[in-house]
Amino acid sequence: MTERMFDIAIVGGGLAGGLTALAVHRAHPQLRLALFEAGEVFGGNHRWSWFASDLDDAGTDLLASFRKTEWPGGYDVAFPAHSRTLGSAYRSLASPDFDAALRRELPQEAIRTRSRVVALAANGITLDNGEHISARTVVDCRDFQPSPHLRGGWQVFMGRNLRADTPHGLARPIVMDARVAQHDAYRFVYTLPLGAEELFVEDTYYADSPVLDRNALSGRIDRYCAAMGWHGDILGGETGVLPVITGGDFAAYRRDLREPGVVQIGARGGFTHPLTSYTLPCAVANALVLAREAMLPGEQLAALFEKRAHAHWRTMRFFRRLGRMLFDAARPDERYRIFERFYRLREPLIERFYAGAPTYGDKLRILSGKPPVPVTDAVRALLGKGSPLVHEKPQ
Template structure:
């Protein structure tokens, strides 16, 4: 084998790949790390939000420089329930991630290219170059083989409203909107008194995204509230997997010799599609452990543990999709948001306790009890 050009190649400069590069630069500066991303900007065009309790205190130095907006509380709205939660909420803009990684790595270690062939210690680029490394980490996004999925889809726009929008804290879910086609909510982030990020999100069985429909919905939502939109300065879209079940051995065969990170390794919350807590934990673990000689095996072992821990969350995802007709799916989340705030925080962080799991299901279910029982009994 040719001498390595670098210690580690990270394929994909999204949230997970970027955080891994930053963590290694901070904690293992003696190692050479190369990141390969075909897009013009690392992180693409995205906003990632999280609760303070999602990130361990020891990992705060990794994410603090990336935070672009901060709030001390947030709100949820449902047809028969509304609530304000006194929990700190933060947002990271992809521009911050891009800038941080470019400051942390030498320019020649950030390669804008697509990979055409990937092995455990080498990558072939589209221009024919071959790069060798002591290990390769694939963080290029999700793989669906062996998985049973629903989808959380969204389109968001940053609106400039000169007369002001009147919000001082995020509305993480406004589910008072039409629910005819399935669980849907509007997500609101007030960046300033006159700047508001508005995202229309909905859960469906298919991955197709109707951008024009969502743009119209955002326009209607703003008009109903009397907001006179002067400008739309940002737009982002997403189709995130909601994991209802599957076969881990098919998703990530033991024979696959390439290490994985992020959604490609299944490191996300099955119901919410929430990836930041797992991305931070993975990057921290990688920087502290970095088993270069057995990286594929180590990351697969970590993914398998995550799969086992998240079995309950996959059941909740099945219940959302199968135990209620589309117009009534909001009731699952409406009931959830009546639970104690610490339980809600642990759920989003992927740290639900056994008692939390019992508490979430205790009492009369918000959907058909028989269909809920079938969802519980359904095999993965």
């Protein structure tokens, strides 16, 4: 058995872990750090997208070195009774570019792919090959863990990269196209024009169950692309099941997963937008905070992020309530009406909503007027507990 020593060991090479490693290395290049990822590459097989308004200048700077696609001309949304173009700049980062930038910027000794961690403690980690690695600080950035302590529904999706036979003619992203059959969920298709002939098309569902029927979703993407006149070769794709958290006992959730003295951030730590399932703004903010405080002892960092997690949970209360109305007050095939109404609101409000920072006035405006769900059903949903997030991810 061998043993090595690092200042900071980061477990999980996804978005939160990779950005944290990059931020720490930039702020403290003298520290010995390592980023441990069980897979072959950092970031897995994913695409992360965000509005430019989601990040401040420091966050934008952290992502500056990543190759990404940007649309300064805004984006479109489309619903059965309402379509609109919004002016917010939109950006997207694919996991191969995420992996390439980390390998380019991090020290060689920090890159530890194909390294599955089986145990974490405040003073180090153990790999599945028996190797023990000591560290002054251990940071847990692994994926979300389903839990009976949390309530909500699921965001189920399948994405496809397509190279069309002819130019597709799409000038900007379609962030939501809900003019499609709903299939017992809030369903919309999300499309990014990545080049003159290249597209990323994703079929997304706000569903009560985490079941992902690959054949059904693939066929629906086929039909959507055919209806849009897009024909060509499939270059790749991705699937996913994300939690949409509407309530629960967050303290119990954290207690179940917490290792004493281990810093816990990322989706597993509860750092996500509970309604949209976006993690990038949280991942950026936490990476910058950890980099700023990286010289603190590990136990103090763990306590700091414990407080941040509970503060984030309190801040996101409004979104969890909206999620309960979405899942428990609206009929599945009528859930789109909630978003259709939302996208009639003023654009600055919409930007603050996605950034997770609505004002008090924004909240009143979202809830005012004729509700898109029956009032009695909305009240019942708000008073109810919702369904536990205990389903296993599909294989």
